[in-house]
Amino acid sequence: MTPETGKRAPAMAPEDRRRMIVRTVLPLVVEHGREVTTAQIARAAGIGEGTIFRVFQDKDELPLAERLREAVGALTAHPRRMGAARRHPVEGRNRKSVTGDSRRESYDAMHSAVRELFVPDATRLRLPVEKAASLFLSMLFAQSGPLPGAPDPPR
Structure with a gap:
């Protein structure tokens, strides 16, 4: 279940889920570096943290x-x-x-x-x-x- 909606993320094949998570991580790494948390990744991807650990051992496991x-x-x-x-x-989005x-x-x-x-x-x-x-x-x-x-x- 996603924290924001309380609903389960849509079903995806494991490889599709992995790709979606990887695409989500890069902007977070730009913003937070290696300190990005799995909770931040899950929120940005619209999934629960447990979903991350079903497809990756940890955030560094990606080849x-x-x-x-x-x-x-x-x-x-x-x-x-x-x-x-x-x-x-977009108001408030343009970083100075x-x-x-x-x-x-x-x-x-x-x-x-x-x-x-x-x-x-x-x-x-x-x-x-x-x-x-x-x-x-x-x-x-x-x-x-x-x-x-x-x-x-x-x-």
Whole structure:
């Protein structure tokens, strides 16, 4: 049962449920980092916490490849969401820039979220987590030019 409605979440195949949960996690990781709780994930997904534990042992159990595939979908949709938010602002939803450089802040938030995706597998990686996250973002956005707010590449 979901805490908000007191009703059971609609039936889904386990793989569909897993994908839905993974899609829900990335924005929460951007906002809360590794401190995101299963309760927050469940609320955002509209499911009970027990549902999470029926498809995952814990929030770090997702395989790296699956986490990165879901990140690609979320991150490639990010510029479209940002454009839509500018065209159709929702009161109270537009976050003010802390530093005055909202593009840099957006990049930093994406980098931080992607970095967190690599953390559970840090011991298996050949690169430090920080570099793996930067490389992942660079490859993801290489087709469309430089990522808005990203630091200039070394010369």
